[in-house]
Amino acid sequence: MRKATLIVLVCLFCIPLFAQISYDEIKSSKLNAVRKLKIKLPKDYDPSSEVKYPLIIVFDGDYLFEPIAGQVDFQTYFDDMPSSIVVGVVQGSERRYDGYCDEVTGLPKESGLRFHNFVAEELLPYLDNRYNTSKFRVAVGHDLMGNFINSYLFKEDPLFNAYVCISPDLSGTVRDYLGKRLEFFKDDIFYYMATSDKDLPYIRQAVLNADSQISQVNNQNLTYYFDDFENDNHYTLVNSAIARSFDKIFELYKPLREKELEEKVLPYEGTLDEYLVDRYDRIENLFGIKKPITEQEFEKVVKVAEQRNDLESLEKIGKLAKKLNPESLLGTYYLAQYSEKIGKTKKAKKLYESALTLNDVSHIDRDFIFSKIDELTIADTDEQEEEEDNEEN
Known part of the structure; x- marks a missing residue:
């Protein structure tokens, strides 16, 4: 049933996809030719906006562009990755020349080097000049171009932050020293590689050897993922690899889920507002985009604070929510809860009352707030009567 649902969803995404794709041409002095590009901008793209978008460069754009553009639409719909600019480089009959590499080094030479420089210095x-691109760039290649994109890793300053190498035809130094190269990066690098049990034998063996190297790399800046699919051949593994690679590369961007709450938030040493701030700072620093903390995520972290009996975190989350969105009742509501829990009923009542003057949030029932005000009013009355009785006695 779930598989059928996914197929229907993918079909629905593909219907408007082609209408969103534009075509462009870029004149290259490096190639002494004009190259065609397929371009898909985010649905909400506004050239006058300051919003920036990750850039995904699809080599083998002739056949890889559409499945990748569809996958990006699918994952952004569920907020599992940021809206991104997808650009496919149409290579056609030039593909062999574009991916031409030295047999010994495995690095581009002659026509391959010209294409390498075209991407780096022209494309x-x-x-970047034409669109609102962020600093986060992803390179995707299959087979010959899956090997080719590794050449950017061997530059002093790599052009891409993430590499999706689908059944790459690894060769030469690249094949033998890929793991060694990945040991030395001081900035965040994502590297994904895939093969399958029915892949071309010589490609599969080289990929498995490379995986054994990379798996031993000890570099906290490297995030490495590897898939060895079953019952897929050299071509059918492409769709699975695209979905898996994007899911992993943009894992940090996803909304807070149960696994993260249990494994990272619950045992976090410090107040939980710090966890949220740090998490979203990392998203901004890595992807070059500012993602707001949602109401639902605040609520999830507050529940963890309650689970920890962590009143300090509750107070600081309230202050953070109020600072980020002062027009919303969310922060004030949490501060009212904090005051109530520490016995400051008069302050809690005032905070609940002021919360009602602010904008609604989806998961907080205003009737419940009214009931809390009534409850605290009765408590204040009972407390006052008790004090008067004590004075008389």
Whole structure:
């Protein structure tokens, strides 16, 4: 049933997809030719806005562009990755020349080097000047181009932050020293590689050897994922690899889920507002985009604070929510809860009352707030009567 639902959803996404794709041409002095591009901008793209978007460069854009553009639509719909600019480089009959590498080094030479420089010195600057791109760039390649994109890793300053190498035809030094190269990065690098049990034998063996190298790399800045699919061949593994790679690369961007709450938030050493701030700072620093903390995520972290009996976190989460969105009742509501829990009923009542003057949030029932005000009013009356009785006695 779930598989059928996913198929229907994918079909629904594909219907408007082609209408969103535009075509462009870029004149290259490096190639002495004009190259065609397929471009898909986010649905809400506004060139006058200051919002920035990750840039995904799809080599083998002739056949890889559409499945990747569809996957991006699918994952952004569920907020599992940020809206992104997807650019496919149409290579056609030039593909062999574009991916031409030295047999010994495995690095581009002659026509391959010209194409390498075209991407680095012409294509990327052209896209950065034309669109609102963030600093986060993803390179995707299959087979020959899956090997080719590794050449950017061997530059002093790699052009891409994430590499999706689908059944790459690894060769030469790249094949033998890929793991060694990945040991030395001081900035965050994502590397994904995939093969399958029915992949081309010589490609599969080289990929498995590379995986054994990379798996031993001890570099906290490297995030490495590897998939060895079953019953897929050299071509059918592409769709699975695209979905898996994007799911992993953008894992930090996803909304807070149960696994993270249990494994990272609950045992966090410090107040939980710090966890939220740090998490979203990392998203901004890594992807170059500012993602707001949602009401639902605040609520999830407050529940963890309650689970920890952590009143300090409750207070600080309230202050953070109020600072980030002062027009919302959310922060004031949490501060009212905190005051109530520490016995400051008069302050709690005033905070609940002021919360009612602010904007609603989806998961807080205003009737409940009214009931809390009534409850605290009765408590204040009973407390006052008790004090008067004590004075008389």
